[in-house]
Amino acid sequence: MLGASGFLGGELYRELHPYFDVYGTYHTPDEKLLKNQKFIEWDLEIDPIHYILQDLKPDIIISCLKGNFAGQVHVHERIAEFLLTHESKLIYVSSANVFDAFTNYPSYEYDKTLSGSVYGKSKIKIENTLMRLPNALFTIVRLPMVFGYNSPKVKEIKLLYDLNEAIEVFPNVVINATTHQKFTQQIHYIINRDLEGTYHLGSSDLIHHKELIEEICDALQLEAPLFKNVYSSNRDRYIAVLPKFHNLPEHLTITIEDVIYNSVKI
Numbered sequence: 001m002l003g004a005s006g007f008l009g010g011e012l013y014r015e016l017h018p019y020f021d022v023y024g025t026y027h028t029p030d031e032k033l034l035k036n037q038k039f040i041e042w043d044l045e046i047d048p049i050h051y052i053l054q055d056l057k058p059d060i061i062i063s064c065l066k067g068n069f070a071g072q073v074h075v076h077e078r079i080a081e082f083l084l085t086h087e088s089k090l091i092y093v094s095s096a097n098v099f100d101a102f103t104n105y106p107s108y109e110y111d112k113t114l115s116g117s118v119y120g121k122s123k124i125k126i127e128n129t130l131m132r133l134p135n136a137l138f139t140i141v142r143l144p145m146v147f148g149y150n151s152p153k154v155k156e157i158k159l160l161y162d163l164n165e166a167i168e169v170f171p172n173v174v175i176n177a178t179t180h181q182k183f184t185q186q187i188h189y190i191i192n193r194d195l196e197g198t199y200h201l202g203s204s205d206l207i208h209h210k211e212l213i214e215e216i217c218d219a220l221q222l223e224a225p226l227f228k229n230v231y232s233s234n235r236d237r238y239i240a241v242l243p244k245f246h247n248l249p250e251h252l253t254i255t256i257e258d259v260i261y262n263s264v265k266i
Helices: 007-016 031-035 050-056 069-085 118-131 152-162 180-192 209-219 256-262
Strands: 024-026 039-041 060-063 089-095 138-143 145-147 167-169 173-175 177-179 197-200 227-229 237-239
Touching: 007 180, 050 069, 060 069, 069 089, 069 118, 089 118, 089 180, 118 138, 138 180, 145 152, 152 167, 152 209, 167 209, 173 209, 177 180, 177 256, 180 256, 209 227, 209 256
Parallel strands: 024 039, 060 089, 089 138, 138 197, 145 177, 167 227, 173 237
Antiparallel strands: none
């Protein structure tokens, strides 16, 4: 697993390691990770990925990488080369930002991608590299905003509240969301069923960003939090990924109500 020391990568490692022989990469030296022989120190900007792949010969590569965008593109080009010559498969964790240039409607699995952000454009480049491979060699999962108990976004809300600083909200942005708990369950299912193609792993319903943050604050019992309204347009703008072709079983779906509840309780 690439990026196993990050938030999503770490949660996914904890979900999968009781069932699979999981190895993970990390960038920043950490005494705990140094002692874990399943973790490999690796810097995507300077260390070739080829040696790790040749050594481990993984059946499945999961990429939750963060960091330098150009470096990520290069690494995934090398992974694509490896996939063509080995019996391996890549599960690539992408983002709703591959659609952030579209504003008038939510996006589905096979809609055309178009982004106005550097982040979204790098994700599109990686997706396009993978889509030139045979379908059996990759699965793309696109995530909206990720919340959940002790997630970075919820921690940020609590920190800003404690500092009496404004929480940035987008009143005109319509989103869906998910939690790290549901994400890890969904990836586990995708692995077990050997699913391929593109999956949108967001909530089945939509909400304005400001309304979601307000409801999470209410659930956290934060009294009179400060908000900074940021308007990117005069009309509603959608950054949401919904499934149309690849629906998961009902027990693996999530709603905004679930997102709020699981952002407060484990």
